[in-house]
Amino acid sequence: MVDFGQATSLHSRIRSDVERRILSGEWKPGDRIPFEHELMVEYSCSRMTVSKALSSLAGAGLIQRRRRAGSFVAPQHVDMAALAIPDIRAEIQKNGAIYTLELIERHVHELTSSAEPPFELGTRLLRLSCRHLADNRPFATERRSINLSEVPAAEDVDFGIVPPGSWLLSNVPWTEAENRIGARLAEADGDLLNIGVDSACLMLERHTWRAGVPITSVRQVFPASGFSLVARFAGMNPDG
Amino acid sequence: MVDFGQATSLHSRIRSDVERRILSGEWKPGDRIPFEHELMVEYSCSRMTVSKALSSLAGAGLIQRRRRAGSFVAPQHVDMAALAIPDIRAEIQKNGAIYTLELIERHVHELTSSAEPPFELGTRLLRLSCRHLADNRPFATERRSINLSEVPAAEDVDFGIVPPGSWLLSNVPWTEAENRIGARLAEADGDLLNIGVDSACLMLERHTWRAGVPITSVRQVFPASGFSLVARFAGMNPDG
DNA sequence: CAGTGGTCTAGACCACTCA
DNA sequence: GAGTGGTCTAGACCACTGG
Numbered sequence: 001m002v003d004f005g006q007a008t009s010l011h012s013r014i015r016s017d018v019e020r021r022i023l024s025g026e027w028k029p030g031d032r033i034p035f036e037h038e039l040m041v042e043y044s045c046s047r048m049t050v051s052k053a054l055s056s057l058a059g060a061g062l063i064q065r066r067r068r069a070g071s072f073v074a075p076q077h078v079d080m081a082a083l084a085i086p087d088i089r090a091e092i093q094k095n096g097a098i099y100t101l102e103l104i105e106r107h108v109h110e111l112t113s114s115a116e117p118p119f120e121l122g123t124r125l126l127r128l129s130c131r132h133l134a135d136n137r138p139f140a141t142e143r144r145s146i147n148l149s150e151v152p153a154a155e156d157v158d159f160g161i162v163p164p165g166s167w168l169l170s171n172v173p174w175t176e177a178e179n180r181i182g183a184r185l186a187e188a189d190g191d192l193l194n195i196g197v198d199s200a201c202l203m204l205e206r207h208t209w210r211a212g213v214p215i216t217s218v219r220q221v222f223p224a225s226g227f228s229l230v231a232r233f234a235g236m237n238p239d240g
Numbered sequence: 241m242v243d244f245g246q247a248t249s250l251h252s253r254i255r256s257d258v259e260r261r262i263l264s265g266e267w268k269p270g271d272r273i274p275f276e277h278e279l280m281v282e283y284s285c286s287r288m289t290v291s292k293a294l295s296s297l298a299g300a301g302l303i304q305r306r307r308r309a310g311s312f313v314a315p316q317h318v319d320m321a322a323l324a325i326p327d328i329r330a331e332i333q334k335n336g337a338i339y340t341l342e343l344i345e346r347h348v349h350e351l352t353s354s355a356e357p358p359f360e361l362g363t364r365l366l367r368l369s370c371r372h373l374a375d376n377r378p379f380a381t382e383r384r385s386i387n388l389s390e391v392p393a394a395e396d397v398d399f400g401i402v403p404p405g406s407w408l409l410s411n412v413p414w415t416e417a418e419n420r421i422g423a424r425l426a427e428a429d430g431d432l433l434n435i436g437v438d439s440a441c442l443m444l445e446r447h448t449w450r451a452g453v454p455i456t457s458v459r460q461v462f463p464a465s466g467f468s469l470v471a472r473f474a475g476m477n478p479d480g
Numbered sequence: 481c482a483g484t485g486g487t488c489t490a491g492a493c494c495a496c497t498c499a
Numbered sequence: 500g501a502g503t504g505g506t507c508t509a510g511a512c513c514a515c516t517g518g
Contacts, residue, residue, distance in 0.1 A: 009505075009506060009507090010506080010507080011506080011507090022413070023413050023415055023450075023451070024413075024451075025413060029410070035483090035484075035485090036484080036485070037484090045507075045508085046507065046508045046509065046510090047485095047508095047509085047510095048288075048488095048506095048507070048508070048509090049506085049507060049508085051485080051486080051487090052506095052507095054485090055485095055486090065484090065485060065486090066484080066485080066515090066516080066517090067483085067484050067485050067486080067514070067515045067516055067517090068482085068483060068484045068485080068515065068516040068517050068518090069483095069484070069485090069516075069517065070484070070485085071484095071485085173262075173263055173265060175263050181421055181442070182442060182464055183423035183424075183440040183441055183442040183443075183462075183464035184423075184440045184464050185439075185440045198438060199425075200423040200424045200425045200440040200441065200464075201423055201440065202421070202422060202423040202442075203423075210263070211263065211264070222423075224422055224423035224424050224440075249486075249487060249488090250487080250488080251487080251488090275502090275503075275504090276503080276504070277502095277503090285488075285489085286488065286489045286490065286491090287489095287490090287491095287504095288487095288488070288489070288490090288507095289487085289488060289489085291504080291505080291506090292487090292488095294504090295504095295505090305503090305504060305505090306496090306497080306498095306503080306504080307495070307496045307497055307498090307502090307503050307504050307505080308496065308497040308498050308499090308501085308502060308503045308504080309497075309498070309503070309504090310503070310504085311503095311504080
């Protein structure tokens with residue numbers, strides 16, 4: 001029953017074998033897969049090696065492991081996909097276009113009267129409003145708030161040159177992020193994007209935290225015609 | 241220097257400690273982190289335990305490991321987020337609403353004249369058109385094609401009762417998927433969704449393969465007001 | 481309470497790669 | 500050539516849990 005796959009480590013071959021039998025449907029959701037000691041015999045290896053393979057599969061969500069009971073094929077496949085939330089400048093340049101940034105507005109604002117998620121009352125914010133262009137054509141609008149208490153250095157950056165998202169991405173590590181994707185009519189953004197106010201737009205909202213403290217929030221609006229988020233998902237990511 | 245975190249396994253504590261020092265900025269991208277044997281001494285444990293922690297961090301992309309050189313903080317953070325592509329029925333029921341399915345059209349079609357990505361010419365397809373309702377209010381429209389050569393059982397399923405997506409998710413394992421998210425005006429879907437034809441809608445297109453063979457393609461349209469995709473991303477996923 | 485997975489040890493050999 | 504990470508072994512003890 002031992003499978004002769006590519007020349008690689010034994011634990012990753014065990015992982016691949018089990019993975020293939022699950023994905024091919026040979027082992028269906030709910031089925032118990034062989035015990036560790038059975039796989040030890042099958043592959044003539046130690047328990048650690050089997051354990052590494054199965055732990056990896058469990059981490060990927062393909063199997064579930066229960067003491068005393070065994071390991072089972074997970075009830076359903078993960079309905080998640082890795083979605084690239086690209087840096088706009090990088091995305092534009094990747095497509096061979098010339099990127100231009102237009103800073104429209106910039107000022108410091110303190111939240112005095114009311115909180116504004118994710119920021120609490122009293123937060124000092126740097127407010128930015130800008131426009132991204134690809135080959136001199138409007139690509140997206142962006143309205144951003146940066147928490148100056150957490151990122152004081154942002155106050156000295158010339159965001160007429162460096163896109164706020166790119167600067168933050170490479171200067172401020174984040175630990176949590178929440179993305180909301182929606183649609184709406186262009187409305188006020190229609191003029192900035194050179195489209196009709198009644199055109200459909202894709203809207204991306206993101207809140208970002210570092211260790212529970214809000215760092216930045218941003219709302220980006222894209223013309224529906226020119227942009228769509230693409231998420232390609234292939235198999236589980238090996239982690240061994 | 242040993243950190244007394246929550247009561248958990250030692251390797252996950254080592255992982256957490258290193259992770260925190262990276263995320264806090266104490267160890268910056270490009271920095272070398274302690275050698276395995278140094279961490280062995282620091283935590284008074286065996287090399288396998290340290291290795292498990294660092295391998296996990298490497299799998300998550302937080303560090304890069306090089307023989308002879310050591311382990312280094314990865315140059316930049318992953319700009320990806322996990323986006324839940326929910327099963328519509330599950331999503332509606334999760335929110336406590338009553339789910340209803342309306343099958344609008346169903347027929348078998350063979351691609352004779354032209355291919356239709358991701359399907360090749362000659363593929364026999366089951367075409368479905370349906371509407372998802374939450375508490376009797378239109379929630380989304382769905383147009384789907386299922387490759388009958390690969391999923392013959394689909395021809396015998398009553399998709400007036402079981403949502404196609406739910407059935408496929410639990411019956412046909414997939415290995416690759418590509419999601420496209422865009423915005424557009426409601427147009428013809430406006431009537432089905434009880435909104436104006438000039439309203440903005442969120443559109444989700446997904447192609448799914450199993451081992452390179454196209455299984456299904458689907459286009460779902462949501463009213464902009466009633467739906468937005470939310471992707472919450474917190475740190476890296478532990479895999480130990 | 482018996483058997484599973486979870487964790488850990490104290491070694492070992494190897495491949496790679498940098499100095 | 501020396502030192503790193505990659506892999507593997509043959510044990511061990513423990514926590515949990517299902518029969």
